[in-house]
Amino acid sequence: MERLSLENTVSAKLMLSESKIYHRDETIVATKLPFELFLCAGKGSFLIDAGGEQISVSEREAVLVPCDTEYTLDVSEGSELVFAAIGLSVYSNLQVFSLFDMKTYFDGRTGEKITEICRELSELSSEREFTNLRLENAVKIKCDIYRLARIALDSALPKSGGRDIMDRHEKLAAVLEYIHVNIKRNIMQSELSDILEMTPDSFYRMFRRLIGVPPKDFIISEKLRIAREMLALGELPIGEISKMLGYDNQLYFSALFRKKYGVCPTEYRKAAERII
Known part of the structure; x- marks a missing residue:
């Protein structure tokens, strides 16, 4: 590839x-x-x-x-x-x-x-x-x-270490782009390993070594990062954001968001309303 x-x-x-x-x-x-x-x-x-x-x-x-x-x-x-x-x-x-x-x-x-x-x-x-x-x-x-x-x-x-971070992301550029394009659906690990023509187990080890977390955890983190952007922009209802990112259960989505950011989506949206 x-x-x-x-x-x-x-x-x-x-x-x-x-x-x-x-x-x-x-x-x-x-x-x-x-x-x-x-x-x-x-x-x-x-x-x-x-x-x-x-x-x-x-x-x-x-x-x-x-x-x-x-x-x-x-x-x-x-x-x-x-x-x-x-x-x-x-x-x-x-x-x-x-x-x-x-x-x-x-x-x-x-x-x-x-x-x-x-x-x-x-x-x-x-x-x-x-x-x-x-x-x-x-x-x-x-x-x-x-x-x-x-x-x-x-x-x-x-910054010190910036070159190393870039190199690690570069090795997975095609995978990261695929995740970004398909973030709104359920992405299987086998899809990602196929991109680099690797076995799922070998891909899992390489991804975790380069990024620091397993592919599944990275995908969840990306979904929540995008959700936080949408909440800060304030244009869509929370339920719609949840469904757009593949979470039909809004309560489950809210629990994941709170675990990562320390507040629920509603609280974060309210806090982000005022920029100036």
């Missing part, structure tokens, strides 16, 4: 993008989100406490809140916040930014560029009608996500 090239496995998605003007001082306590978050001061200023680090952000400056980071915002009256939540992954589930030590505060011209891109994303994503303009906007959105990633990665340093 020919391996998928690294370049052909990069995925960039805009999860959410909005702007908001504050008519009074506000404090927002936000939960961990399943995507990277660029927060910008379009006007005014705000103070953010993320991962134990406090940063004061002035007009046309920006911060990057990494995936799975709780944060608190103190926003001044009259300020405008603009944000873009993005998903950037490689080999279907490996978050690109997790492989780097990322700069989290951007001022000067870099902060201005990020603010401009996030504002454009907010405006582009508001087009909902299917028209030629929406199709054009979809292409612009994808380009803007890559522009954000390029700016953030320009000042980043690879």
Whole structure:
């Protein structure tokens, strides 16, 4: 089986993008989100406490809140916040930014560029009608996500062990892509071993050695990761999300979700409602 090239496995998605003007001082306590978050001061200023680090952000400056980071915002009256939540992954589930030590505060011209891109994303994503303009906007959105990633990665340093993680995922690229495409149904281990032309037992041992968990556990984890994204986006009922991911029993799905994330789907959705 020919391996998928690294370049052909990069995925960039805009999860959410909005702007908001504050008519009074506000404090927002936000939960961990399943995507990277660029927060910008379009006007005014705000103070953010993320991962134990406090940063004061002035007009046309920006911060990057990494995936799975709780944060608190103190926003001044009259300020405008603009944000873009993005998903950037490689080999279907490996978050690109997790492989780097990322700069989290951007001022000067870099902060201005990020603010401009996030504002454009907010405006582009508001087009909902299917028209030629929406199709054009979809292409612009994808380009803007890559522009954000390029700016953030320009000042980043690879983490120790990142190369090893990449190598292990590369060896299973075709399998990981198959799981990603078929995540909404029940995937048999024999399907995955056939992709690499291995016996089921040999495949099981190799997968567990490279990824750290058995194939079945990895698939469950991927289903729950996607469910958490859907819950944070808030567009579908929990029962529909459960069925979409192959769980006809919503109570069983909720139990799995609570076991992994410490809260039930309803609690997580409520906590993720407020980003800014």
